[in-house]
Amino acid sequence: MQKxxxxxxxxxxxxxxxxxxxxxxxRGKILSIDRDALRVRVEGLRxxxxxxxxxxDRANPEGGILERPGSIALADxxxxxxxxxxxxxxxxxxxxxxxxxxxxxCDANID
Ligand SMILES: [Zn+2]
Numbered sequence: 001m002q003k004x005x006x007x008x009x010x011x012x013x014x015x016x017x018x019x020x021x022x023x024x025x026x027r028g029k030i031l032s033i034d035r036d037a038l039r040v041r042v043e044g045l046r047x048x049x050x051x052x053x054x055x056x057d058r059a060n061p062e063g064g065i066l067e068r069p070g071s072i073a074l075a076d077x078x079x080x081x082x083x084x085x086x087x088x089x090x091x092x093x094x095x096x097x098x099x100x101x102x103x104x105x106c107d108a109n110i111d
Pocket of ligand 1: 086105107108
């Protein structure tokens, strides 16, 4: 089970987005999480172009090309730790009656 939240900064560590020509690190914020399909949408990543014909889409009556983030498998992204600036695995520890996520590399709290 991945311990991700909407708004987390994540890095794509494998999968299609990573094999882009530029090889740049692919990071972005999570826009939405589909826990049933185990996929996430990440800001600015894996954009898919949708061609919309005039009059087909109420939100875009003029039609055109719409760019929006496609989904990425949950297993292909990792949280980026703000402290050590690395993509990391997330641990959870109990702090009183609260669960706190932490970076398994540098032990800093993530929330
Ligand atoms: Zn860290």
